[in-house]
Amino acid sequence: MAVEQTPAVDIALFGALGDLALRKLFPALYHLDREGLLNEGTRIAGLARHEMSAEEFRNTVAAALEKRVKADEREESVIKRFLARIDSIRLDFMNVESYAQIVEWRKGRTVPLVVYMSVPASLFGTISQHLQTAGCLDDTSRIVVEKPIGYDLKTSIELNDSIGSVFDETGIYRIDHYLGKDTVQNLLALRFANPIFGNQWNRDNISYVEITVAETVGIEGRWGYFDGAGQLRDMLQNHVMQVLCMTAMEPPASLDADSIRAEKVKVLKALRPITGDALRTNVIRGQYAAGQIDGQAVPGYLEEEGANTASSTETFVAIKAEIDNWRWKGVPFYLRSGKRMPRKETQIVIHFRQQEHNIFPGAAAGNKLVIRLQPDEGLTLEVQAKDGGLNAGENLVTGEMKLDFKTAFPQARIPDAYERLILEVMRGRQYLFVRRDEVEASWTWIDTLQDGFAEQGLKPEAYAAGSWGPKSANEMVTRDGNAWKEFF
Numbered sequence: 242m243a244v245e246q247t248p249a250v251d252i253a254l255f256g257a258l259g260d261l262a263l264r265k266l267f268p269a270l271y272h273l274d275r276e277g278l279l280n281e282g283t284r285i286a287g288l289a290r291h292e293m294s295a296e297e298f299r300n301t302v303a304a305a306l307e308k309r310v311k312a313d314e315r316e317e318s319v320i321k322r323f324l325a326r327i328d329s330i331r332l333d334f335m336n337v338e339s340y341a342q343i344v345e346w347r348k349g350r351t352v353p354l355v356v357y358m359s360v361p362a363s364l365f366g367t368i369s370q371h372l373q374t375a376g377c378l379d380d381t382s383r384i385v386v387e388k389p390i391g392y393d394l395k396t397s398i399e400l401n402d403s404i405g406s407v408f409d410e411t412g413i414y415r416i417d418h419y420l421g422k423d424t425v426q427n428l429l430a431l432r433f434a435n436p437i438f439g440n441q442w443n444r445d446n447i448s449y450v451e452i453t454v455a456e457t458v459g460i461e462g463r464w465g466y467f468d469g470a471g472q473l474r475d476m477l478q479n480h481v482m483q484v485l486c487m488t489a490m491e492p493p494a495s496l497d498a499d500s501i502r503a504e505k506v507k508v509l510k511a512l513r514p515i516t517g518d519a520l521r522t523n524v525i526r527g528q529y530a531a532g533q534i535d536g537q538a539v540p541g542y543l544e545e546e547g548a549n550t551a552s553s554t555e556t557f558v559a560i561k562a563e564i565d566n567w568r569w570k571g572v573p574f575y576l577r578s579g580k581r582m583p584r585k586e587t588q589i590v591i592h593f594r595q596q597e598h599n600i601f602p603g604a605a606a607g608n609k610l611v612i613r614l615q616p617d618e619g620l621t622l623e624v625q626a627k628d629g630g631l632n633a634g635e636n637l638v639t640g641e642m643k644l645d646f647k648t649a650f651p652q653a654r655i656p657d658a659y660e661r662l663i664l665e666v667m668r669g670r671q672y673l674f675v676r677r678d679e680v681e682a683s684w685t686w687i688d689t690l691q692d693g694f695a696e697q698g699l700k701p702e703a704y705a706a707g708s709w710g711p712k713s714a715n716e717m718v719t720r721d722g723n724a725w726k727e728f729f
């Protein structure tokens with residue numbers, strides 16, 4: 242199939258020597274170049290406060306590619322072409338006068354400027370203002386901002402206001418990298434291109450839904466950041482909520498950004514606030530203690546480097562969420578996400594109801610659709626079949642129909658989320674980016690939880706690293722007669 246050409250852009254990458262830029266953004270841009278998806282007129286300026294010649298900066302990027310791109314995907318000719326697009330600009334981000342260098346870099350250029358904020362959120366407002374004052378922007382300019390968008394509703398409004406005073410909403414690309422994962426986008430195809438599922442996707446046919454985003458990593462030297470956030474802000478408020486929205490939303494009229502985002506925001510607004518006693522029964526928080534991952538001993542959260550032994554920040558959260566709308570009334574959505582879980586796994590399990598009248602001996606299980614988002618991307622549909630052999634009678638057994646993406650589509654490389662997201666920024670398509678009202682609706686729901694924990698003095702329970710979280714996370718589900726699906 243012919244590759245859709247991308248328009249040329251100038252990318253001004255603020256924080257070009259930081260972790261995100263070197264670990265994710267430059268490798269993603271390289272892959273786009275290798276796939277023929279970077280217009281030959283596209284240029285990249287790495288902006289940093291350190292003095293560095295263009296040559297030194299290109300060497301730094303080359304070293305990052307060496308480390309982050311698989312050997313069989315590194316092509317000398319592409320690396321050379323890619324590095325030739327890169328300039329380096331030493332800039333004092335806080336000094337408006339130094340922005341004249343961006344104006345100089347853009348002299349004679351008519352392509353849109355893409356400003357990528359790979360810097361702490363506290364700088365987003367100042368950089369935006371300085372870009373405007375220095376005359377770097379026009380109405381084709383775009384800005385890409387990273388999560389976290391605020392710490393709560395109040396700070397997210399402040400942050401959105403400061404960016405919004407310079408950029409129009411149509412030029413703001415808020416990244417949630419889960420939306421860049423192929424398998425998360427595939428949820429749209431699964432639901433809206435397969436009537437066999439789409440027609441069953443409601444409270445009449447589904448008894449409950451599980452969404453698990455489990456990580457084996459701990460804090461990885463990020464205690465300072467993480468302790469101020471916790472798993473609820475770090476993972477639930479954004480990634481898990483986005484996956485929930487893609488699972489639960491109504492069919493959008495089209496793939497257009499506002500059609501999709503309007504449906505997602507309706508889900509967020511229909512989430513029932515969890516308050517009072519329900520906070521103890523429907524929200525379980527945990528903090529990992531020492532344990533083992535893959536047979537290796539790992540320290541507890543409070544023994545991690547930089548830890549404050551008094552911390553009561555959660556590293557695990559499980560929530561029974563309910564969506565008060567026509568489609569989902571009465572269907573629990575069990576959400577859970579934790580660090581130091583036994584394995585890295587993101588999956589959605591749809592539990593279909595069994596029919597009322599059963600003609601077979603014994604209880605017949607309902608169908609389950611397991612959607613594996615990462616790793617081992619694919620789908621499994623559990624179906625009931627008659628047990629084989631003459632002695633089996635009419636007994637039923639559960640079998641599996643599987644679609645493994647790597648086997649089914651061997652020619653397709655599963656791209657990193659940032660490749661897809663940067664591609665869509667260059668194309669000027671916002672459907673994979675989060676709109677302001679989504680961020681704010683999500684914080685509104687999360688703030689209710691945080692306020693309730695503080696008022697009731699609720700603290701996380703300990704769980705051993707390498708386990709699936711506190712026991713009460715299981716009890717929350719079994720109390721309803723349901724169960725988390727085990728991983729195999």
Ligand SMILES: NC(=O)C1=CN([C@@H]2O[C@H](COP(=O)(O)OP(=O)(O)OC[C@H]3O[C@@H](n4cnc5c(N)ncnc54)[C@H](OP(=O)(O)O)[C@@H]3O)[C@@H](O)[C@H]2O)C=CC1
Nearest residue numbers: 256257258259260261262290334359360361362387388389
């Ligand atoms: N790393 C990741 O995987 C993820 C990061 N993010 C977000 O991406 C953004 C960047 O994160 P990350 O790369 O990890 O952070 P880093 O701290 O590694 O990088 C930030 C960069 O910004 C530069 N910087 C900070 N303050 C200034 C300043 N006043 N003037 C000039 N340069 C400055 C730093 O320069 P210097 O090197 O000189 O200090 C550094 O190069 C943050 O908003 C973060 O929340 C979001 C999701 C994942």
Ligand SMILES: O=C1O[C@H](COP(=O)(O)O)[C@@H](O)[C@H](O)[C@H]1O
Nearest residue numbers: 388418456458475476480587615
């Ligand atoms: O945004 C974040 O995501 C990562 C998990 O991302 P994944 O793509 O590896 O699933 C998480 O570890 C980190 O704490 C969080 O800030």
